[in-house]
Amino acid sequence: MHIPDGVLPVSVWMLGFFIMLLAIGISLFRLRNMDLRKKIPLLGAVSAAMLVAMSLEILPIAYHINLSVVAGILLGPALGFLAAFITNLILALMGHGGITVIGLNTLLLGSEAVIGHTLFYLFKQRLPVFWRAALATIITLFMTTLALIGIVALSHIDPDLVRHVDEHKAVAAVQESISTFAIIVLSIGLIGWLIESAVTGAVVSFISQVKPDLLGHVLHREQSNRFSRSDR
């Protein structure tokens, strides 16, 4: 779900922008020695695939697949974060998600790529590729949905929104409204996470069989370890 313009308080989306710029700076620093000819087409293809997936809405829950964990697994955390930024920028240009909240939307989508990549790597000795990707996806989406609820909780403490009631009533109203939002988002999200994790598992599993060199960040390492073991 993409946050639109004008909904969240200025302080929240400004903070989002600042953290996003910091994360992009770190990503660019980590990518400073990369081969542009190989990585830019991959970045473009994966970002475009994310956009196509996002444009396919699953009715009636209005959920769409993100492929952000696939992006994290294929591109790695740094390039995956940049893919999230590019995807959000183009989505904002199409009127999906706001311009002012590109920071927050990128942080949410980018963290899916980063966490997804990390979990996929952590599970590598324990599970087959399909289940690694599926499990990484479901945990990642749960965590980022909690982050979205956290952002909304932070924004509900906007004094302008609750100034019409006294302090105690305002605190109670804020807590109640956050739990309503959390229930709605988590219940809709659960169905979406299951679909997304199945798709991610199947996509990553297929790529690992057909073109394993695309999974350069994780499977390459496994292959090179296997080769070095067999060499010995």
Place this chain on the structure above:
Amino acid sequence: MIDVARIDHWAASGTGALHRSSTVGKLVFLILVVTSAVISRSPFPLMAGYGVLIALAVIAGLPWFKIALLSCYSALFALLYGVSLRGGTWFVTLFVLKAVTPSLAMLMLIVSTPYPRIFALMSAVLPEILAAGLFMTYRTLFILLDMMDNFAAAIRLRGGFSPGSLYKNGTNISRGIAMLLVRAVERSSKLYEVMVVRGYNGSMAEQSGVTLHKGDWLPVGSGALVLALVVLWK
């Protein structure tokens, strides 16, 4: 589904007043509308502002009804957010209008400006990898959409869709997405190599100036009118 190809067609083929305005002029218009949505505390001026934008779209010969429908997508989050605040209809209407008004302004910018002009402006401020990535994404998006049409036809012809079999359909669609991704990477790599051979170095050839001209009075004036409505309508 976002009809990127149609948006691109509208942007490239239109000849209306907004198409003739400069990218900077339309960017100023967008900033003014977004500012209006951010500072607005009442739904009524935003409702009037949305009306101003629709009128501008009609005057400029844009497909106003289609872009108004597209702008409604952003209402979903705002609706949930507004309902969760339990402020009643007034709050929900305010949040929905805060979301759809800038979204409509953004769509008006994108359907009246060919993408090389927008990317040229962005590549002036973005690092090379992001500017190149943005351009490659946009180009690959068309390749992917084209491939998806072919894939959907192929999967139907080969009996890939079985009504009632969720597992089989899910597996085939997921494998299709994976195959598209693999082929998109290959095509994208070839496209990038061709661009590099032809002298692409990370910046767009189209360079637009950063000054306003006479034709920009319409977008800038409309943006200023929306902002004035929000500021003055207490």
